[in-house]
Structure formats: structure tokens, C-alpha cells
Amino acid sequence: MKRRLMAPSIPVIDRRTFLAGAGATAGIAMTAPALTGRAFGQTRRWPQNPFSLGVASGAPVADGFVLWTRLAPNTLSADPALPGGMTPEPVEIGYEIATDAEMRGIVQRGTAVADPAFAHSVHLDVKGLSPGRPYWYRFTSGDAVSRRGLARTAHAPGTPLDRLRLAVASCSNYEHGYFAAYRHLADEHPDFVLFLGDYIYEYAAKRPRTRVHSDGVEAVTLPGYRNRYAQYRLDPDLQRVHAEATALITWDDHEVQNDYADQWSQTFDDPQVFLKRRAAAYQAFYEHMPIRASLLHPAGPAMRIYDRFAFGNLAEIAMLDGRQYRSREACYGPPRKGGGHVESNSACPERLEPQRTMLGAQQETWLYDGLAQSKARWNILAQDVMMAQLRQTAADGEVRFWTDDWNGYPAARGRLLQHIHDSHVANPVVLTGDIHSFWTNDLKLDFDDASSPVVATEFVGTSISSDGPSYTTFSRYLPDNPHVRFFESRTRGYMTIDVTPERMTTQYRGITDVTDPAATVLTLKSFAVENGKAGAVEA
Ligand code: FE
Numbered sequence: 001m002k003r004r005l006m007a008p009s010i011p012v013i014d015r016r017t018f019l020a021g022a023g024a025t026a027g028i029a030m031t032a033p034a035l036t037g038r039a040f041g042q043t044r045r046w047p048q049n050p051f052s053l054g055v056a057s058g059a060p061v062a063d064g065f066v067l068w069t070r071l072a073p074n075t076l077s078a079d080p081a082l083p084g085g086m087t088p089e090p091v092e093i094g095y096e097i098a099t100d101a102e103m104r105g106i107v108q109r110g111t112a113v114a115d116p117a118f119a120h121s122v123h124l125d126v127k128g129l130s131p132g133r134p135y136w137y138r139f140t141s142g143d144a145v146s147r148r149g150l151a152r153t154a155h156a157p158g159t160p161l162d163r164l165r166l167a168v169a170s171c172s173n174y175e176h177g178y179f180a181a182y183r184h185l186a187d188e189h190p191d192f193v194l195f196l197g198d199y200i201y202e203y204a205a206k207r208p209r210t211r212v213h214s215d216g217v218e219a220v221t222l223p224g225y226r227n228r229y230a231q232y233r234l235d236p237d238l239q240r241v242h243a244e245a246t247a248l249i250t251w252d253d254h255e256v257q258n259d260y261a262d263q264w265s266q267t268f269d270d271p272q273v274f275l276k277r278r279a280a281a282y283q284a285f286y287e288h289m290p291i292r293a294s295l296l297h298p299a300g301p302a303m304r305i306y307d308r309f310a311f312g313n314l315a316e317i318a319m320l321d322g323r324q325y326r327s328r329e330a331c332y333g334p335p336r337k338g339g340g341h342v343e344s345n346s347a348c349p350e351r352l353e354p355q356r357t358m359l360g361a362q363q364e365t366w367l368y369d370g371l372a373q374s375k376a377r378w379n380i381l382a383q384d385v386m387m388a389q390l391r392q393t394a395a396d397g398e399v400r401f402w403t404d405d406w407n408g409y410p411a412a413r414g415r416l417l418q419h420i421h422d423s424h425v426a427n428p429v430v431l432t433g434d435i436h437s438f439w440t441n442d443l444k445l446d447f448d449d450a451s452s453p454v455v456a457t458e459f460v461g462t463s464i465s466s467d468g469p470s471y472t473t474f475s476r477y478l479p480d481n482p483h484v485r486f487f488e489s490r491t492r493g494y495m496t497i498d499v500t501p502e503r504m505t506t507q508y509r510g511i512t513d514v515t516d517p518a519a520t521v522l523t524l525k526s527f528a529v530e531n532g533k534a535g536a537v538e539a
């Protein structure tokens, strides 16, 4: 069995710490070369549960997945030198993977190192499992045992698969309400859950609402971002989603700062200063997410998170990064145009410039190549911000466009949709977060031409808890946007997606009241895309 250390180099282990743990390895198979044969720490008695943040699985492939945990006995430790209440030594922890929920049929067992350089998080890259099935797992450390998690491998690329059940979440603002939507999402037992960004919110509300961020200040440093992730992950509903469903994850802006674009902050910070903040935010994201250490290890202010996942012959999902490589907001400048704002073509011709990019050249090439080569029946692009054109026509007749989503990058959108059209990508579907509302959109080569072909379908999920935009205001724009087939901003919730070879069915699931932890859930609307026919029909 291969195990992966989560840092490129393991910090030198303090001799005293090592000796304290020597000879205390009973019952744990040893596979840690850097720690010369002794699972120190296995006799540790924890005064508080070190697995307070739970467990998570992600990045599914046919023979494995990433298993995550983080040691944090004093979860919201205010001491930046002791994240999670942990002193800065590496700790070796045990893990077990079984074929049954009772953990009787153990198929892998070993150790992994919780690295103090990454807040004692573990990103265990598990290989050698069977495709397309569930496994159960848990971690151990001394006298502590984590909760049990369920993780799924993917079906091997190209092999027959007749059904895939996904759930899609975005925008969970802790201060705006309870995470009942996460609880209902977990209750549906999806095969995989997609997180499309705004998993945390970096700012703190001036006037506290339903709940408050524990430190009450905007996250700008590594301890601040760590604290934010830890508080969110203490939520029992969110923690349960991760324990019970294997995740595919990308980010949006609030994992760093509202409406940032690459190195440009909405508050006009010096890019060199802002990149340090971004590096801290990216590192905290890495430390709390079940993402691949091999592909995604943070290096300086950059961190690659875009990735591709295959599910048999049925679907490929590209998880895109719409923040790290994008061009600056069009017509950026103080005092107010730091983040998203609306612009008309006459006032801001920069928005239309052909070289503007949402994904960056490298990711764009990677995406186009992957789409052109895919043999999957369904090709899903999961990403942060709305792709469909949205004309915001004011009372004076002036048409404006929001600069922070793909409407700020129309040339890049045009390139992508033209590529999808030209390379005959099978059943392209875009899944989107960010805008805190449900949308069903036809994606067209030319949104202003009624006869232009529909080349892809977009489903936008509402927020788990974040406030929605004005229903009245946006409803007024709809007559001028006939490719928008559905819009609803008054409900918080998530999407469930049922994929079969014949059709993809998306349900918009809405909770009754975000201020009620016991809120119930109902289906607001269902749409289907039939195999071979872009565009959704009501189901
Ligand atoms: Fe959001």
C-alpha cells in the first residue's frame, strides 16, 4: 500500500517527541519511511477530541480517493502559534478502510502524518481499491477515534455506468442562516457532492444575523482563514455532508475576498500585498479540503485546483477555477469599481476586449483539449459564476452587464461555446454557483440572435444559506433575456442531478426557512436535458 506524505519534505522530528512515542505501535501497520518505524503519538491521551472537525473524502478515481482529517482538539484556538490547539510537531495517525459500515472487512490500514506546516491536516491519497463502490473509513490517534466516513470510488473511465447521482452546493454564509440545506443534501445520499464556491465567507457582518463568525473580524491572515474553515466545519450538517459523500471542490471569491480577480483586490490593495493574503487563504482552503496533495499542493501564492473526473462512460466533470487566472475586472478603478459592477458597452468598451480571459490560457487549453478528447456521454463543466449573458436593461433603456461573472468576459465565453460547438462535445452542461438563485439557461453562440443555436445547458444552484438577490429587480430583466428559462431567488437550497444515458434531470431543492435549523425541503422545479439535445425542458 502506498501512502503519501502531505508535505514535500517532512519537518525534522524532535528527538524527545520521537523517543516519547517509540515502542508504542501496537496494532498499527507501519508504512512511514520518514518516521523510521515507530508510530509515535499512538499512546497519546487526548484531553479533548482531536477529530473535532470530522472527516472528508474527495477527488474520486477508479481505484481510490483522498481521505482528509485535521487534528484540532481546541478547535477554535485563538493562539495563532497553536492552530487547533496543536503544538508544532508532526503527529502520525492511523487509518483504516473497510468494505462494510461495521468496519469488519478492513482492506487497507496504515499511518499518515498530520503535518504542522498545514495545521495538522492529512490528505491521504488512497490507491488500490475497487472501482465504483463505497468504502468506510476512520482515523485513530492515541486514545481517540474519528467518526466513520463513507467514500466512493468512481467507475473506471469508459466502463458501462447507467446512473450517477450528484448534489451541487454553493454559497454557505454561516452568518446568514443555518445549514439545513446541507442536512437535506446529506439525507439524499448522493454518490458525489460538488461544491462550487463561497464555501466560507471571509467578511464578518457589521450587525450579527442568525449566527456570528466566532472571531467577529474579516479573515485576512492564515490564522483568520483557518479559524473560519474550522468554525464552518464544526457545523453538524456540513460535517455530516463530508462524512457521508465524496466531494469534488472548486472555489469562488469569498474563500479569499469578495470579487477578487487574480492579483487584483476589490479594495485596490498593492498586488504584492494582496497575493500574500491570497496565499494564506489558498493554504487554509487546502488544509481543510479533501483535495489531491499531488496535483494541488500550494506553492507560494498559486495553487492549482482545476481538475477532471471521469465516471465510467457516463460523465466527465471538469472542475474549473474562475478566480485565480482571470483578467482584472473591466473598468477597474477607485473609488468604487474594485469588484463587480454593471457597465454598458459605451461606458466600458474594455469589457468586450478579445484578449480578456476568465480561465487563463493554460486552463483554457487544458479544458478545450479535455472536451475534444472526451468520449463520455455527458460533459459537465462545474464552475463558480454564471455563464449565460444577462442584459440588465434599465428604465432609461440603457443595457448594462455585471462585470464579475462571465458577462465581464464575453470574448472568453464566446471562445468556449464556439469550441464546444466546433468539436461536437457530447451533451455539454454547465453547473454554476455564486448568484444565490436558481437559473435554467440556454447557452447560445449568439445570445442576441434568436436563430443562433443552443450549444449547451446551464443549471445555476441557489445558495445553501447566503441572501439572495432581489426577485423583483431580476425578474424585470427576464423579457430581455429569452434564453433564461427559469429564475428563482427567494429560496435557499441546492441542486440534485440524476444522470442516465438517456437524460440528465436536475431538481431545484428549496428549504422552507434559512433561520430555522429544522427547516424542511421541497422540490421547486425539475428540468431535464435529453441526450443529444442541448437546452432544458421542464420535467
Ligand atoms: Fe456567494
Ligand code: CA
Pocket: 198, 252, 253, 254, 434, 435
Ligand atoms: Ca461569489
